[in-house]
Amino acid sequence: MKGEPFAAVDVIRAKRDGLRLTDEQIGWVIDAYTRGVVGDEQMAALAMAVVLRGMDSAETARWTGAMIDSGERLSLTCSRPTVDKHSTGGVGDKITLPLAPLVAACGAAVPQLSGRGLGHTGGTLDKLEAIPGWRAELSADEIAAQLDDVGAVVCAATPTLAPADRKLYALRDVTGTVESVPLIASSIMSKKIAEGAGRLVLDVKTGSGAFMKTRAQARDLATSLVEIGAAHGVATTAVLTAMDTPLGAAVGNAVEVAEAVEVLRGGGPSDVVELTLALAREMLALAGLGDVDPARVLASGQAYETWCRMIRAQGGDPEAPLPRPAHVHVVEAAESGTLTRLDAYGVGVAAWRLGAGRARKDDPVQPAAGVLCLAKPGDRVERGRPLFELHTDTPEAVSAALPALEAACTIGRDSDGDDSAFAAGDAGEGVTASRIVLERFAS
Known part of the structure; x- marks a missing residue:
């Protein structure tokens, strides 16, 4: 186009032919796309070229x-060291809810700009909006004030943060160009770096309920994320965590908030507690607070007090009853034995079909919808006893959710009257709490 230093078609051809894009080409094409000079059809072609040809670490850092x-x-001036956490998404992944107030109670500041759920994975903002009065939209000034006062804020990203990513993300979603490590990594890191945290811990999920299904894919993403952080001067640590089995027992919105509050009050499922503490230790180490024991702070009740202050600061009532579903359907075990498999993806799909998630970004969600898993792999189950609780405001949705749950679990029959059908060591990654954190990467 007249007056522009490059032509979009030349940039597309360069990447199509496997060439490395220059810093100038990348800077121009992202800016021109944001301004509307480069059209959606041209950016879609370039994104597909990136999917097929890739980008090296320098290109990816420049793209970010x-x-x-x-x-x-955002410029977050705070008396405390700031540190953030990002998860690539999973089933039952309510870790941000107890983690942000816990790390704040330990002395750091946590600016957590979060998103909404799509498909089988839940969104942190959807969960928190189940709390009466809580609001996700905050101005930059409100974020800074709450961070200084409470030490933790979980809210929606402001529209002015990385608008190019918002536009490109929507395009990738409808053009089959989501599956690209450079594009995924740059999307995550552009938002996280723009929000102003000086340190970042990344929870990269792998398994059936994760976007990255294999350990190798998750390693590639974790490595790219850490490299981008280093290139932009942000101290970054990534951990690979298992997502073959849902985290905790609750999958949905209000049910996950309730489970997170249990953790903050000193209880909750062991796997949720373990991952919360593991990520807290990583965040505190980056923040220079590695001598603080988050387990002790959690047990003291200080994290729960910080949670209440955080919720109130955003208009919510932490003591108000959470939404209850209009309909509860109990699924009973079809046979007796030991639960040997509980597939995260299947449970996530069931919760989504019950109304806990959305198929499109603008779809509404039901705050009370979700699934309670009443047994986890390794547990003994009895025929006719409850295995799942399905919560929904639309009873007709149950028939669509049941097939996903039926395919998600396997019950091993007892051979000699004992539970030898299941051995934790053979059950796969993520079955036992000690196998949640799989690997660690740091810049």
């Missing part, structure tokens, strides 16, 4: 920087 430069970068 260009998306950051498309908007503003």
Whole structure:
């Protein structure tokens, strides 16, 4: 186009032919797309070329920087060291809810800009909006004030943060160009770096309920994320965690909030507690607070007090009853034995079909919808006893959710009257709490 230093078609051809894009080409094409000079059809072609040809670490870092430069970068002045956490998404992954107030109670500041769920994975904002009065939309000034006062804020990203990523993400979703490590990594990191945290811990999920199904894919993503962080001066640690089995017992919105509060009050499922503490230790180490024991702070009740302050600061009532479903359907075990498999993806699909998730970004969600898993792998189950609780406001949705749950679990029959049908060591990653954190990467 007249007056522009490059032609979009030349940038597309370069990547199509396997060439490395220059810093100038990347900076221009992201800026021009944000301004509307490069059209959706041209950016879709370039994104597909990236999917097929890839980008090296320098290209990916520059692509990330260009998306950051498309908007503003928050400047979070705070007396505490700031550290954030991001999860690539899973089933029953309510870890942000207890983690942010716990790390704040330990002395760090946590600016957590979160998103909404799509498909079988839940969204942190959807969960928190189940709390009466709580609001996700905060201004930059409100974020800074709450961070200074409470030490933790979980809210929606402001529209001015990485607008190029918002536009490109929507395009990738409808053009079959989501599955690209450079594009995924730059999307995550552009938002996280733009929000202003100086340190970042990444929870990269792998398994049936994760976006990255294999350990090798998750390693590639974790490595790319850490490299981008290093290139932009953000101390970054990534951990690979298992997502073959849902985290905790609750999958949905209000049910996950209730489970998170249990953890903050000193209880809750062991796997949720373990992962919360593991990520807290990583965040505190990056923040220079590695001598603080998050387990002790959690047991003291200080994290729960910080949670209540965080919820109140955003208009919510932490003591108000959470939404209850209009309909509860109990699924009973078809046979006696030991539960040997509980597939995260199947449980996530069931919760989604009950109304806990959305098929499109603008779909509404039901705050009370979800699934309670009443047994986890390794547990003994009895025929006719409850195995799942299905919560929904639309009873007709149960028939669509049941097939996903039936395919998600396997009960091993007892051979000699004992539970030898299941051995924790053979059950696969993520079955036992000690196998949740799989690997660690650091810049």
